[in-house]
Amino acid sequence: MHPSRDHHLPPDPDAYRYAPHPRGRIIVIAPTRAACETIELALGLRLETLLEREHGAEIRTLAASGKGFGIVAGTGTGKTLGIRPMAESILGEPLRVGVVNREREATPETPGWNVVIVTTGIARRWFQDDLITGRDTVIVDEIHQTSAELELCLALGKRAGCRYIWLSATVDPTFYARYLASAEVLHTYAFDPKLKARVQVLPQTPEEFLTERFVRHIIKERRGVAAFLPTRAEVERLGQELGEQWKRLTTAFYHGGEPIRVIRPFLQGEIERPFLLAMTAAGQSALNVPGLDTVIIYDARYGNVVERGRNVLHRLYLGANEILQMAGRVHGRVPDGEVVILSDRELDFASLRPTPPEFQLAGDAERVAITCAAIGVDARDLDLPVPLDRAAYRRAADLLASRGLIENGRLTAYGREVEALPVERPWGELLVHASGDLLPVVAVCSNIESLHRMTREERDLHGLVANGSDHLTAYNIYAEAVNQHGYLGEVYGLPRHLFDEGLEEWAERRGVLIKAVEDTALGLASVYRSLDLPLPKQLPYASKDLRLAWMDLVARVMPFHLVIDEHTADGQEARVSKTSVAGSWGAVAGALRFFADRFGIARASIEGTTLPNDLVSSYAVVGSPRIVLTGPRKHQRLALERRRTYFGFELDTEIEPLSGKIPEALREQARDLLVDLLVAGEVVHPDAGRIKRAIAELDELWRRSGGTLPELSPDALRRLARAQLETVASWDDLQRTRISIDPAALVEQAIRERLESLPGMVKVRGDAAPVDYEIQHGEGVARVRLREGQAKRLRPDEVPALDRPVRFALQRGRHAPLLADTIPELQALLRKAPRHDREDQGDFRTGRGRGKGGGPGHRGPRTRRTRGGRPGRRR
Known part of the structure; x- marks a missing residue:
């Protein structure tokens, strides 16, 4: 399947680029589709807001000046409503507003818009196609809601020379002000000192805090409570359990998997107190709940930490920004407010200050x-x-x-x-390669984040599970939703699957998140529009033939991460996710996610589709043959090696002994291999012993010379040996060919005697210390090997003088030596070394050892023996 065009771009890009807009356009970048609708609505309103009262004139002046600036303000102060006066001051003409996101594509009327509202992904595509230029003003709403797409947009806008106006919740604006060259940052806080909330920090968990006594307090005082918890499961459990136990308390929960309409009665003030609304961080900064006067904050969150270029999920404490935004729902805003922070760390709420945001692009x-x-x-x-x-x-x-x-x-x-294509790269590849029968499967799966994120902990997927494939199981879930409760409708004039009221009951019974189904419908419609194909009214379930075709497509293209026998191609362990229906052994293709265990060590899990071994083998690639050495030392021979690999994994190796001539095309590689083996002393040859001794002797002379004799360098000796193998075309030829490396012919006798006369031992505080000669960064150095006792007592002025810089090494028993350029540096490394490393080294002398080192002459620790003759426990 091949996309006809990107429907998120104007149908006629040149008409858009050259449309007459004397002062350019306003491009508003919103974090979500819902935010696009909110901004569009705000651009048609004129309301008195706190931001307008405090900074209205300044905003208009800055907007008309052509300079970039920022606004930092809390929720409910009117940041979004402030976009209209900015746009009017910049453009000086009536506003013609349009929205482009996954729901609403660009139209022939798009060139006439002078205000375009887009999400971050659409904005990036427009930057890539030069549809946003230096003539335009970019307004970023909720810039503190960081994402990789938004951060790329900021960089691309700077490259295009755009002017930035940015709106943020309460965070430290220093970085944005500097990075976006803001002339000024305006601050507005909806905080009334007279309405300061009572704040408690308690070392308890939510289960320990939400006791019968506290719930009765909520009901008696008719309070409105918001509880912020880190995970979907905790939020759902709290909302459901309290609702079942306390009939007089209205409860609900909200997280990223729920549509906003489930708590709309709370947002519209239709719910009377007492109530408790359990939320994840999804509601920390954008939701205003009338009647709210109590906030419970559990000091925990799950966030990505970038480690070696990948996102690793960690359980972390909340940042100051999150706590301030959560507490800011009531702190300084409502009378008799209460804030309870549940944390096992020392936390001073009064000293919390906004911090810079956390960026995601590095991962x-x-x-x-x-x-x-x-x-x-x-x-x-x-x-x-x-x-x-x-x-x-x-x-x-x-x-x-x-x-x-x-x-x-x-x-x-x-x-x-x-x-x-409006999907991630792996799914885009599958869509391009998919046949017509597989298109619905690929298009649906490309818009489902994961089976785990689509369902609740308690789920009933009987009849929908495609054994071995999370992808097809998720597809079956959506297919059943469409086939039983869906129909073809239109939203903003574009076809989409819509659902009847029975979907909620079905989702409750199946344990499926409605928002995941609705988001999949939105993405599926976008994919079919990109391919200029009609959206199917119903979807086939994953039959046996469809499963085989799906596995064949995945195995052939393999755009996903691949794990075989619970290991990645680079050897990292990766377990199949606990909620996955894929098999634990064999090949699993899917999404690899990293998370930190309780010790902070990065682990990996995978969700995807299990591929049969014979299917993997059928698409494996046989590599080019190469010459290798096989057999035990007394029966060594040359052989041809061919490796079968599959997307980074080596499946097997075929070895074919070579009894005759080496193929012409492989002779150079064979000679390179043989010379390496000869130099390393790993191949049988009549001259092998002499070569090994000569190379060792010349290498020592080369290091003692400080590299001033280039003809003795390892590369020069290898070239010398390699030149003598030019006629070798078989194993027998190698055995008949004499190879000579004569130290006497390569080094003059006088130079040899001078180099050999260099000391191999020096006196350090009366003790002998060996000296090794090395070449470090192209310079000859002498490295003195010390024992721990010598290193501890040695002073820099006691270092013996040699004809070259002196470096130091500390022997550490079985461990690698500590290397340093100076004595103070060595002593500093010694202090940092783990204690067991230093004890392993000891300070042994000849004769009977002292202390617990267990060295020569030491008879070992004494043990007390019981009557039975076994080691006993000291009392």
């Missing part, structure tokens, strides 16, 4: 690589808001190049097709 190197290829620049040419992990970026670029999406730093034709 999405692939998105950066695709974006850079789309516009033909290197990531180093973009002024990114966070440093990019260069190693991760190179790996991502190499992966995309190996898959044929990037060539010479630009997107290929295949890469442009994949990038034009």
Whole structure:
């Protein structure tokens, strides 16, 4: 399947670019689709707000000045409503507003809009196609809601020379002010000191705090309570259990998997107190609940920490920004407010101050690589808001190049097709390769984050589970929702699957999140529009034939992460997710997610589709043959090796002994291999012993010379031996060929005697210490090997003088030595070394040992013996 065009771009891009807008356009970047609708509504209203009263004139003056600026204000102060006066001051003409997101595509009327509201992903695509230029003013709403897409947009806007106006909740604005060259930052706080809330910090969990006594307090005083918890499961459990136990208390829960309409009665003030609304962080900054006067905050969250270029999920404490925003629902805003923070750390609420936001871009190197290829620049040419992990970026670029999406730093034709589809890169590849029968499966699955995120902990998927495939199970769930409760309708004039009222009962029975179903419907419609195909009214279930075709497509294209026998190609352990229906052994293709265990160690889990071994083998690639050495030392022979690999995994190796001549095309590689083995002393040959001794002797002379005798360097000796193998074309030829490396012919006798006369031992505080000669960064040095006792007592002025810089090494028993350039540096390393490392070293002398070192002459620790002759316990 091939996309006809990107429906999120104007049908006629040139008409959009050259439309007459004397002062450019206003591009408003919103964090979500819902925010787009809110901004569109706000642009048609004129309401008195706190922000307008405090800074209305300043905002208009700054907007008309052509300078960038920022606004930091809490929820309910009128930030979004302030966009209208900004736009009017900048454009000086009536506003013609349009929205482009996954719900509403660009139309032929788009060139006439002078205010365009887009989500972050659409904005990035418009930047890539030069639809947003330096003539435009970019207004970023809720800039504190960071994402990789938004951070890329900021960098792309700076590259295009755009002017930025940004709106943020209560965070430290220092970074944004500097990065976006803001002339001024305006602050507005809806905080009344007379309405200061009572704040408690208690070392309890929610279960310990929400006792019968506290719930009776809520009911008696008719309070409105919001409880912020870190996970969906905790939020659902709290809302349901309290609702069942306390009939006089109205309860509900809200998280990212629930549509906003489930708590709309709370938002519209239709729920009378007492009530308790349990929420995740999804409601911390954007929801205003009338009647709210009590906030309970559990000091925990799950957030991504970028480690080696990947996002690793950690359980963390809440940041100051989150706590202030959650408490800000009532603190300084309502009379008789209460804030309870449940935390096991020392926390002084009064001293909390806003901090800079946490950025996400460093963990999405692939998105950066695709974006850079789309516009033909290197990531180093973009002024990114966070440093990019260069190693991760190179790996991502190499992966995309190996898959044929990037060539010479630009997107290929295949890469442009994949990038034009409104899905992530792996799913875009599958859509391009999918046949007509598989298109519904791929299109549906491409818009489902995961089976785990689609369902609740308690779920009933009987009859829908496709054994071995989370992808097909999730597809079956959506297919049943459409087939039983869906119909074709239109939203904003675009076709989409809509659902009847029976969907809620079905979702409750199945344990499926309604919002996941509705989001899938939205994304599915977007995919079919991109392919210019009609949206199907009903969807087939995953039959046996469909399952086989799906597995074949995945195995053939393999755009996902791959785990075989619970390990990745680079050897990292990756377990199948607990909620997955995929098999634990064999090949599993899907999404690899990283999380930290309770010790902070990064672990990996995968959700996806299990692939049969014979299918994997059928798409494995046999590598080019190479020459290897096989057999035990007395029966060594040359052989041809062919490796069968599958997307980074080596499945098996075929060894074919070579009894005759080496194939002509492989002789150079064979000679390179043989010379390496000869130099290392690992191959049988009549001259092997002499070669090994000569190389060891010349290597010592080369190091003692400080590298001033280039003809003795390892590379020079290897070239000398390699030149003598030019006629070797078989194993027998190797055995008949004499190979000579003569130290006497390579080093003059006088030079040899001078180098050999250099000391191999020096006196350190009366003790002998060995000296090794090395070449460090192209310079000859002498490294004195010390024992721990010598290193501790040695002073810099006691270091013996030699003809070259002196370096130091501390022997540490079985451990690698500590290396340092100076005595103070060595002593500092020794103090940092783990205690058991130092005890392993000991300070042994000849004769009977002292202390507990267990060295020569030491008879070991004494043990008390019981009457039975066994070691006993000391009392």
